[in-house]
Amino acid sequence: MAETILRLEKIRKELGLSKAIRQTIIPNLSLEIMAGEFVAITGPSGSGKSTLLYIMGGLDKPTSGTVWLDGEAITEKNETEMNHIRNEKIGFIYQFHFLLPEFNAVENVSMPMMINGRRTKKEIRERAMKLLDMVDMQNKYTNKPSQLSGGQQQRVAIARALANEPKVLLGDEPTGNLDSRSANNVYQLFDRLNRELNQTVIVVTHDEEFANRAGRRIHLVDGQIESDRPLRTMAEPLSGS
Numbered sequence: 146m147a148e149t150i151l152r153l154e155k156i157r158k159e160l161g162l163s164k165a166i167r168q169t170i171i172p173n174l175s176l177e178i179m180a181g182e183f184v185a186i187t188g189p190s191g192s193g194k195s196t197l198l199y200i201m202g203g204l205d206k207p208t209s210g211t212v213w214l215d216g217e218a219i220t221e222k223n224e225t226e227m228n229h230i231r232n233e234k235i236g237f238i239y240q241f242h243f244l245l246p247e248f249n250a251v252e253n254v255s256m257p258m259m260i261n262g263r264r265t266k267k268e269i270r271e272r273a274m275k276l277l278d279m280v281d282m283q284n285k286y287t288n289k290p291s292q293l294s295g296g297q298q299q300r301v302a303i304a305r306a307l308a309n310e311p312k313v314l315l316g317d318e319p320t321g322n323l324d325s326r327s328a329n330n331v332y333q334l335f336d337r338l339n340r341e342l343n344q345t346v347i348v349v350t351h352d353e354e355f356a357n358r359a360g361r362r363i364h365l366v367d368g369q370i371e372s373d374r375p376l377r378t379m380a381e382p383l384s385g386s
């Protein structure tokens with residue numbers, strides 16, 4: 146049986162707009178995600194999807210409540226400990242790739258491994274190339290981001306997010322900035338990572354087609370789960386693929 150990889154317990158998020166005015170983004174949300182799940186988080190603009198994803202990935206702290214990642218309460222960690230956990234256990238993909246412009250594809254993918262320090266230089270380079278092969282970027286090792294299309298840049302960003310074998314891969318609108326063909330490549334890649342590597346994937350998306358490819362769909366309204374339903378059981382083949 147799959148184990149719980151991420152657990153959110155009574156998460157509340159408020160923002161202080163001024164001393165007197167506080168906005169509640171997430172009133173009280175609990176959620177459990179199992180290893181190997183592919184979860185899409187949908188909902189109207191402003192419903193708190195990105196806030197929730199950032200809290201899951203330790204990039205934002207809830208006002209109260211606990212986030213457990215791989216059995217550890219990450220909400221209790223300080224910034225230094227959190228940097229380490231993010232590097233080791235969380236892969237984050239944004240709508241805009243945030244690749245380092247002055248470095249080529251191999252160097253960008255190598256970066257999280259260099260920071261981590263668990264591998265030798267040679268191992269890092271070999272793994273970076275292997276990851277780029279996996280995202281079908283084998284011919285672009287030495288290209289800098291400006292020499293790549295938007296879809297290719299996003300695939301390098303995905304390879305980078307996978308560099309340290311993260312427990313969870315989090316995507317904030319990873320196809321939001323792509324044309325439909327590149328978006329389709331990215332869907333297929335997420336799908337493959339989930340099925341072949343059993344990678345846990347959680348994506349926030351406005352894209353209906355992407356959301357429908359996930360194994361589970363959580364719909365947020367006003368920071369609350371309006372629906373949470375399986376779209377298919379884990380590792381069940383996607384119809385039409």
Ligand SMILES: Nc1ncnc2c1ncn2[C@@H]1O[C@H](COP(=O)(O)OP(=O)(O)OP(=O)(O)O)[C@@H](O)[C@H]1O
Nearest residue numbers: 160170188189190191192193194195196197349351
């Ligand atoms: N730094 C901030 N300062 C003020 N308000 C914020 C801040 N970050 C988020 N908010 C507010 O929190 C709410 C939730 O924002 P969030 O980005 O999580 O929603 P979302 O569902 O991801 O929206 P979208 O689909 O438009 O990206 C919104 O009302 C937003 O205006």
